[in-house]
Amino acid sequence: MRCVLVGGGPIGLIAAASLRADGHTVRLFDPQTEKPTMSLALAESTLRLLERLGIDRLPGETLTSVHVSEKGVPGSMLLDAPELGYTRFGQIVPSEALEAQLSEQVSDVIEASAVESIVPRSRSLPPCVTLATGEVIETDLVILADGGRSHLTEQLGFIPQTRPFARTALLGRIRLSQPVPGRAYERFVGTGPLALLPLGDCLYGFVWSLDPARAMQLVDDLDALRALLERTVDPILGAVSIAKDPVAIELVERWIDQPYRPGVLLLGNGAQTIHPVAGQGLNLALRGLGQVLDALPHDDPDTAIAQAMARWRTDRDRTRFASSVLESIFDRPNPLRRFATATAMSVLDQSRSVKRQIAEAGMGLLS
Numbered sequence: 001m002r003c004v005l006v007g008g009g010p011i012g013l014i015a016a017a018s019l020r021a022d023g024h025t026v027r028l029f030d031p032q033t034e035k036p037t038m039s040l041a042l043a044e045s046t047l048r049l050l051e052r053l054g055i056d057r058l059p060g061e062t063l064t065s066v067h068v069s070e071k072g073v074p075g076s077m078l079l080d081a082p083e084l085g086y087t088r089f090g091q092i093v094p095s096e097a098l099e100a101q102l103s104e105q106v107s108d109v110i111e112a113s114a115v116e117s118i119v120p121r122s123r124s125l126p127p128c129v130t131l132a133t134g135e136v137i138e139t140d141l142v143i144l145a146d147g148g149r150s151h152l153t154e155q156l157g158f159i160p161q162t163r164p165f166a167r168t169a170l171l172g173r174i175r176l177s178q179p180v181p182g183r184a185y186e187r188f189v190g191t192g193p194l195a196l197l198p199l200g201d202c203l204y205g206f207v208w209s210l211d212p213a214r215a216m217q218l219v220d221d222l223d224a225l226r227a228l229l230e231r232t233v234d235p236i237l238g239a240v241s242i243a244k245d246p247v248a249i250e251l252v253e254r255w256i257d258q259p260y261r262p263g264v265l266l267l268g269n270g271a272q273t274i275h276p277v278a279g280q281g282l283n284l285a286l287r288g289l290g291q292v293l294d295a296l297p298h299d300d301p302d303t304a305i306a307q308a309m310a311r312w313r314t315d316r317d318r319t320r321f322a323s324s325v326l327e328s329i330f331d332r333p334n335p336l337r338r339f340a341t342a343t344a345m346s347v348l349d350q351s352r353s354v355k356r357q358i359a360e361a362g363m364g365l366l367s
Ligand SMILES: Cc1cc2nc3c(=O)[nH]c(=O)nc-3n(C[C@H](O)[C@H](O)[C@H](O)COP(=O)(O)OP(=O)(O)OC[C@H]3O[C@@H](n4cnc5c(N)ncnc54)[C@H](O)[C@@H]3O)c2cc1C
Pocket: 006, 007, 008, 009, 010, 011, 012, 029, 030, 031, 032, 033, 035, 038, 039, 040, 041, 042, 113, 114, 115, 116, 145, 146, 147, 148, 149, 150, 151, 152, 169, 171, 207, 249, 267, 268, 269, 270, 276, 278, 279, 280, 281, 282, 283, 284, 285
């Protein structure tokens, strides 16, 4: 089958490599725009998919435990992979390294052009894309993985549903003087979560959900950011220094309920962006891609995609819901709420089966 991928972010690149590995003919278009670098928590299901593509030596750190706590109140929960019967929960990977390895693998099919328009399949004509250069390409399947960064979604008539969180994420990298190897931290601070993701060698990616005005102040004042991070992280982690200047990203939940048209499939951030609190955006999208890849050989593309998306929808809605509930529960500085959630965490910490379920959801094993 002839496939055109629009967008060379992680989703477009992984989709291109996977389709090619399955014997399809692939062309990928991306004008190579600047993007912020991230620290991605790759779930077990994502790592397995990447291993099948021959990507098994990514830098970063194996994730073996996750500590969840609320600043200023006692009570916390530790998810420990060996205790729950796993060797690891996943791996934290710098997004730039993941994209570099994937780009190298499919470099022969990447073309540095933007796609200007897409026409879905009609009764008599196959789907086609028009490049910014004017070239028109007929194909069998278009995968739109533009990150929601272009006009193409609206042009195709998709109407996204949106819900602003009134929060901005600060993303950056820090060094900690006393790291705990393999351990990620989810620390709730009243205005939203601060996630620390270990990248190895004392380096951590951080994602901090903050009031937008406060986030912008901190982007411009790195001394204040460093001092505030040091007061906020678990004190056992020692001193904090800034390793990579932060960027601010407005947090919005946005999704398209049925992300396909005849011959066209939306994947990745263009189809849904969810709150990053549980680090699930990429993992979720790839579970959808996995369903499509499994179905394509057995069916015509339109039926395969409709059936695959119907199967994946429960996973999407559950992951979206869980991510926003986590944000809304913890995003209140109210002392009663803080006491209640800290107590709940201490209670849940005693239950191996609950912790196993939480961990398996994070690893992409429950869907
Ligand atoms: C703060 C934060 C932290 C996150 N942490 C995690 C995590 O730990 N784990 C996880 O699983 N997920 C995480 N996510 C989600 C994850 O980052 C996204 O799911 C992922 O980056 C989406 O990639 P994408 O390929 O869909 O889009 P993008 O990376 O945005 O790529 C889109 C590409 O499309 C190209 N493009 C745009 N318009 C056109 C056009 N007209 N023609 C051709 N190309 C075009 C752009 O140049 C770009 O390269 C996080 C997200 C945020 C915001």
